[in-house]
Amino acid sequence: MLVLNDIFKDIDELEDLRLDLILVEDVRPILFTCLDESKNIYLGLCSFANNERILWHITKTNYDVLIALLSDEITIYDAFKAGSKNKYMITYTELGVDCKKLTFDLLKEEYLPVKGEYMEVEDGEYDCELAEFKKRNSVKCYTATLNFYTETKTVLVRSMSHLKGLTESRWNFDKTSNHKEFRDYGRIKTSKI
Amino acid sequence: MCKKFPAYFQSVSSKYNIELPPLDAVNQPPVEVYRACPTQKIEKASFLNSYEEHNFETVVGEEDRPSSYSLSVYSKVSGVRRFTKITRVYPHPCLIAKGCLESCMGKWKFSPRSSHIDFWQYENVPVWEYFNECEEGELNVGVK
Numbered sequence: 001m002l003v004l005n006d007i008f009k010d011i012d013e014l015e016d017l018r019l020d021l022i023l024v025e026d027v028r029p030i031l032f033t034c035l036d037e038s039k040n041i042y043l044g045l046c047s048f049a050n051n052e053r054i055l056w057h058i059t060k061t062n063y064d065v066l067i068a069l070l071s072d073e074i075t076i077y078d079a080f081k082a083g084s085k086n087k088y089m090i091t092y093t094e095l096g097v098d099c100k101k102l103t104f105d106l107l108k109e110e111y112l113p114v115k116g117e118y119m120e121v122e123d124g125e126y127d128c129e130l131a132e133f134k135k136r137n138s139v140k141c142y143t144a145t146l147n148f149y150t151e152t153k154t155v156l157v158r159s160m161s162h163l164k165g166l167t168e169s170r171w172n173f174d175k176t177s178n179h180k181e182f183r184d185y186g187r188i189k190t191s192k193i
Numbered sequence: 194m195c196k197k198f199p200a201y202f203q204s205v206s207s208k209y210n211i212e213l214p215p216l217d218a219v220n221q222p223p224v225e226v227y228r229a230c231p232t233q234k235i236e237k238a239s240f241l242n243s244y245e246e247h248n249f250e251t252v253v254g255e256e257d258r259p260s261s262y263s264l265s266v267y268s269k270v271s272g273v274r275r276f277t278k279i280t281r282v283y284p285h286p287c288l289i290a291k292g293c294l295e296s297c298m299g300k301w302k303f304s305p306r307s308s309h310i311d312f313w314q315y316e317n318v319p320v321w322e323y324f325n326e327c328e329e330g331e332l333n334v335g336v337k
Contacts, residue, residue, distance in 0.1 A: 002254035024272075025307040027243060027260035028252075030279050045279060051250035076279060094253055114285045117278040122271055 047111035063137035263311035272308035292324030
């Protein structure tokens with residue numbers, strides 16, 4: 001039986017992607033979220049399926065977009081357009097899996113949601129999903145201790161990209177403390193705010 | 194008249210070692226459902242199961258899924274409307290028909306996560322004759 005997680009395993013850049021929540025379902029997930037190992041969230045849609053191929057489009061996104069989508073604040077089309085500049089177009093055929101990275105303007109309209117249409121959420125319909133997304137989206141601040149030769153400073157850090165921005169300047173991490181959130185950057189002294 | 198499923202159900206079941214329809218499919222109680230009509234008419238061609246709709250082929254890689262041989266209907270009109278907005282498989286806007294599944298028509302199974310229902314029809318039952326076009330007002334029921 002065809003399983004989305006098995007499809008992702010065959011794609012170099014997406015091999016650790018896993019199906020997260022199914023937002024709309026037909027005989028297969030039509031609109032869904034995925035998570036990678038770094039807990040980045042993605043929005044996926046099944047654009048086409050016939051006896052020859054199945055086509056999915058996936059985009060890295062954020063919880064603000066997903067919450068707006070399930071709150072009918074943005075259209076389904078705009079929710080997919082938002083997020084990362086590059087979108088993944090995944091094709092499955094009998095020969096295997098193919099994945100292309102394309103900017104949104106290169107995607108064919110016929111494979112995207114209808115423009116101008118909202119989810120039209122009924123009362124309480126997506127309460128569980130919204131609660132989960134809001135929980136995941138709650139702002140956590142960490143203090144990171146950075147050093148440059150004899151100078152040391154402590155800064156507030158909200159995300160890995162924020163941290164990366166800091167360390168691309170002259171500052172390095174103080175390697176004396178530990179936090180798993182930023183494991184790729186070694187050890188930082190943290191306290192949750 | 195003896196109600197039976199299409200003849201190919203048996204060969205598919207044997208070939209892929211699946212139950213068609215699944216053992217937990219039911220035919221009671223009757224359930225009100227909605228169907229997106231790909232031909233924009235309430236006719237036989239809009240009520241073909243996925244296998245017959247694709248000219249007796251399944252979606253690639255899904256030959257062993259009972260859903261591949263079912264007709265997709267929804268217990269909520271919002272479910273079927275959302276489906277037609279996200280995937281362009283059917284025209285948009287799509288004519289939506291409302292009807293009632295009954296034991297004389299086949300068996301069905303509810304999705305645990307959504308309003309989607311797989312419906313396995315008996316052979317030679319004109320299912321479309323049990324459906325009518327959804328009224329305009331009903332299409333917006335429940336929408337905030």
